[in-house]
Amino acid sequence: xxxxxxxxxxxYRTFTYRVPDGLTGSVAAGSRVVVPFRNRKEIGIVVGTAxxxxxxxxxxxxxxxxxxxxxxxxxxxxxxxxADYYLAPIGVALRSALPAALTGVDVPVPARxxxxxxxxxRELPSLLHRDRIFARAxxxxxxxxxxxxxxxxxxxxxxxxxxxxxxxxxxxxxARGLVEIDFETVExxxxxxxxxxxxxxxxxxxxxxxxxxxxxxxxxGHVALLHGVTGSGKxxxxxxxxxxxVLEQGKTAIVLVPEIALTPQTVDRFRxxxxxxxxxxxxxxxxxxxxxxxLALRRGEKRIAVGARSAIFAPLRNLGAIIVDEEHESSxxxxxxxxxxxxxxxxxxxxTEGAVVVLGSATPSLESWSNASSGKYELLTLPDxxxxxxxxxxxxxxxxxxxxxxxxxxNAVGETAFSYAIGPALEAALDDRLGxxxxxxxxxxxxxxxxxxxxxxxxxxxxxxxxxxxLTYHRTPERLVCHYCLHSEPLHLSCNRCAGMRLRQRxxxxxxxxxxxxxxxPTARIARMDVDTTSGKWAHxxxxxxxxxxxxxxxxxxxxxxKGLDFPNVTLVGVIDADVGIxxxxxxxxxxxxQLLSQVAGRAGRGPKGxxxxxxxxxxxxxxxxxxxxxxxxxxxxxxxxxxxxxLYPPNVRIANVVLSGTQEDATARLATRAAAWLHKLLAxxxxxxxxxxxxxxxxxxxxxxxxRWHVLLKAERPQDLGRVAQYLVDRFEIPxxxxxxxxxxxxxxxxx
Ligand code: ADP
Ligand code: ZN
Numbered sequence: 001x002x003x004x005x006x007x008x009x010x011x012y013r014t015f016t017y018r019v020p021d022g023l024t025g026s027v028a029a030g031s032r033v034v035v036p037f038r039n040r041k042e043i044g045i046v047v048g049t050a051x052x053x054x055x056x057x058x059x060x061x062x063x064x065x066x067x068x069x070x071x072x073x074x075x076x077x078x079x080x081x082x083a084d085y086y087l088a089p090i091g092v093a094l095r096s097a098l099p100a101a102l103t104g105v106d107v108p109v110p111a112r113x114x115x116x117x118x119x120x121x122r123e124l125p126s127l128l129h130r131d132r133i134f135a136r137a138x139x140x141x142x143x144x145x146x147x148x149x150x151x152x153x154x155x156x157x158x159x160x161x162x163x164x165x166x167x168x169x170x171x172x173x174x175a176r177g178l179v180e181i182d183f184e185t186v187e188x189x190x191x192x193x194x195x196x197x198x199x200x201x202x203x204x205x206x207x208x209x210x211x212x213x214x215x216x217x218x219x220x221g222h223v224a225l226l227h228g229v230t231g232s233g234k235x236x237x238x239x240x241x242x243x244x245x246v247l248e249q250g251k252t253a254i255v256l257v258p259e260i261a262l263t264p265q266t267v268d269r270f271r272x273x274x275x276x277x278x279x280x281x282x283x284x285x286x287x288x289x290x291x292x293x294x295l296a297l298r299r300g301e302k303r304i305a306v307g308a309r310s311a312i313f314a315p316l317r318n319l320g321a322i323i324v325d326e327e328h329e330s331s332x333x334x335x336x337x338x339x340x341x342x343x344x345x346x347x348x349x350x351x352t353e354g355a356v357v358v359l360g361s362a363t364p365s366l367e368s369w370s371n372a373s374s375g376k377y378e379l380l381t382l383p384d385x386x387x388x389x390x391x392x393x394x395x396x397x398x399x400x401x402x403x404x405x406x407x408x409x410x411n412a413v414g415e416t417a418f419s420y421a422i423g424p425a426l427e428a429a430l431d432d433r434l435g436x437x438x439x440x441x442x443x444x445x446x447x448x449x450x451x452x453x454x455x456x457x458x459x460x461x462x463x464x465x466x467x468x469x470x471l472t473y474h475r476t477p478e479r480l481v482c483h484y485c486l487h488s489e490p491l492h493l494s495c496n497r498c499a500g501m502r503l504r505q506r507x508x509x510x511x512x513x514x515x516x517x518x519x520x521x522p523t524a525r526i527a528r529m530d531v532d533t534t535s536g537k538w539a540h541x542x543x544x545x546x547x548x549x550x551x552x553x554x555x556x557x558x559x560x561x562x563k564g565l566d567f568p569n570v571t572l573v574g575v576i577d578a579d580v581g582i583x584x585x586x587x588x589x590x591x592x593x594x595q596l597l598s599q600v601a602g603r604a605g606r607g608p609k610g611x612x613x614x615x616x617x618x619x620x621x622x623x624x625x626x627x628x629x630x631x632x633x634x635x636x637x638x639x640x641x642x643x644x645x646x647x648l649y650p651p652n653v654r655i656a657n658v659v660l661s662g663t664q665e666d667a668t669a670r671l672a673t674r675a676a677a678w679l680h681k682l683l684a685x686x687x688x689x690x691x692x693x694x695x696x697x698x699x700x701x702x703x704x705x706x707x708x709r710w711h712v713l714l715k716a717e718r719p720q721d722l723g724r725v726a727q728y729l730v731d732r733f734e735i736p737x738x739x740x741x742x743x744x745x746x747x748x749x750x751x752x753x
Contacts, residue, residue, distance in 0.1 A: 030069030228382030230602020251320025281307030451507025568607025690717030
């Protein structure tokens with residue numbers, strides 16, 4: 001027997017192998033096979049049988065490890081669609097639909113039982129003492145302070161792997177008695193041991209009841225957009241809908257959330273209703289644990305998969321529904337091949353398997369909104385907050401009027417005054433909440449201490465040696481860090497270019513605001529939540545649980561605090577700088593800003609005490625800010641859609657971003673020019689109305705990880721045209737094998753940076 005096998009290699013084809021007689025019993029479409037490929041073994045997925053040609057001698061399959069196929073016909077079909085639509089090799093598309101444990105040539109890894117944990121064993125409260133101890137060991141200091149910053153402990157694997165500290169630095173700290181290393185039994189999955197809450201027992205509001213009635217009669221493949229303002233009770237609609245499907249009709253369901261760690265409350269609410277019928281696919285699972293969950297779903301022991309993007313591939317049969325919560329979130333789009341968008345995959349999967357899709361958001365993506373406007377999706381609306389709560393009042397503080405023109409620290413790397421970060425209005429509101437024992441949330445979507453360092457003499461800004469991005473100043477540990485490639489270096493004492501000594505910090509980051517708050521409110525309990533404080537496995541959940549338990553007065557953080565949090569005692573939300581990101585050269589910059597402001601504002605006033613929102617901005621008239629202030633989603637959409645007509649951008653047109661990159665600047669530019677010319681010629685030859693080629697141009701971030709980047713934009717009125725032209729480009733356009741030249745095609749990109 002001959003079979004076609006999809007291998008996870010960057011080639012747009014399948015490979016034919018012979019199945020030896022002994023293995024034919026365990027080979028079918030969707031099963032895994034181990035095959036020889038270029039002097040190594042690869043694991044691939046059988047996609048079908050092949051017909052022999054006389055001239056070729058086929059290699060033999062080495063091994064067929066599965067008793068039953070790991071992918072059923074429906075998932076294979078989905079994988080093919082992803083490969084076609086997102087222009088990914090079929091083997092790469094199929095691989096991303098399986099848990100990691102099934103895609104390596106090695107057997108599945110068992111769940112980890114113990115791990116090594118590094119813990120601070122001696123505190124160093126005196127800074128002088130610390131300076132002396134670490135005078136000749138800056139690396140040790142960096143590691144020590146990092147441990148401090150993330151709560152005093154971290155797994156050794158994490159320090160070495162993600163954070164790239166070498167074993168010798170850690171050893172040094174241990175030898176000096178500052179840090180100790182323990183074995184720790186890996187905790188039972190904390191999501192399973194979290195206190196069980198009582199299921200929501202509300203009587204649905206009229207709007208919720210209407211939405212539920214509509215969903216109950218939705219035909220297979222139907223897509224509903226549930227547009228509900230923040231706090232309108234979208235989760236109750238999901239829960240009641242799934243109760244019907246899963247508990248009464250015996251079906252299964254997938255619930256997608258942007259990121260499990262950020263939405264523990266949502267997960268708790270599902271667990272309260274469905275108990276151990278749920279598999280929570282969170283990112284802290286080991287490969288072995290993830291594989292166990294996959295098996296349980298496949299065997300039907302678990303009936304609901306809750307997880308981020310990749311949970312869309314949960315091996316469930318008899319699928320009744322797919323819920324996509326916060327459907328506008330850009331984390332649903334995968335940043336590497338296959339560059340799929342889980343929301344779109346959900347719609348396709350539901351269509352093939354006869355399930356119903358619910359896309360929920362307070363600020364739907366413009367794509368989904370226009371699909372609802374055109375009647376392709378059904379629009380269900382929850383216009384008011386549930387349980388009698390009101391939307392918070394939102395006020396704008398115009399920073400141009402309130403602040404001194406320049407930060408007082410203008411002359412040195414020094415301290416910014418509190419009032420530069422937090423103006424009098426926000427300060428008064430914070431005072432008031434602290435006085436009353438109510439909680440506040442402060443958003444600043446920029447981590448680190450200050451955004452960048454600039455020379456006061458020549459104006460030079462410290463940039464990353466690998467990327468065309470300025471370095472962010474971090475204080476603990478004290479480093480300049482690139483947020484793109486994670487390069488880090490010590491803070492310079494003088495300017496790299498002119499050797500001037502007047503280095504200035506520009507742009508506030510969360511670390512700095514945390515410090516200013518701590519100085520201004522020494523007795524307040526402040527928690528900071530950003531990438532730097534949440535590198536531990538359960539750090540997010542711990543911080544959020546503390547807020548929920550009333551142990552935090554002020555929660556300060558980046559966009560990660562804006563998502564589905566429901567804390568009734570939060571009566572104030574302050575946005576320290578609404579303009580971060582608003583001027584990025586990306587067509588979605590305004591949309592993202594509006595969403596972020598609306599979402600974070602939605603955290604206020606969820607309880608009987610009501611709530612208020614204060615937004616500090618220098619662009620009070622920008623429509624993203626203006627419409628967020630008035631809770632005017634429709635107004636925003638109208639203006640934004642109009643703005644995306646000239647020049648044309650989605651959803652008014654379909655686009656694919658063709659990125660050409662390489663290690664050499666000229667060669668990359670030349671390749672991009674050639675690609676654009678090639679596309680122009682193609683379109684001229686085969687008249688394709690409604691299609692245009694824009695560019696080439698350098699990407700807004702011109703260099704990342706030592707690679708130069710240029711792009712060409714393909715725009716099309718009809719998706720089929722875009723798909724065909726892009727596929728033709730991928731198949732036929734030749735990339736010279738030099739200077740590491742590469743081409744990637746990102747269809748329906750979420751950003752063009
Ligand atoms: P959303 O997901 O739309 O932001 P949630 O589902 O978090 O909103 O609901 C907000 C709050 O309203 C929650 O505390 C929830 O328990 C409560 N709630 C939801 N539906 C009702 C209802 N029908 N009656 C009373 N309270 C409700
Ligand atoms: Zn970099």
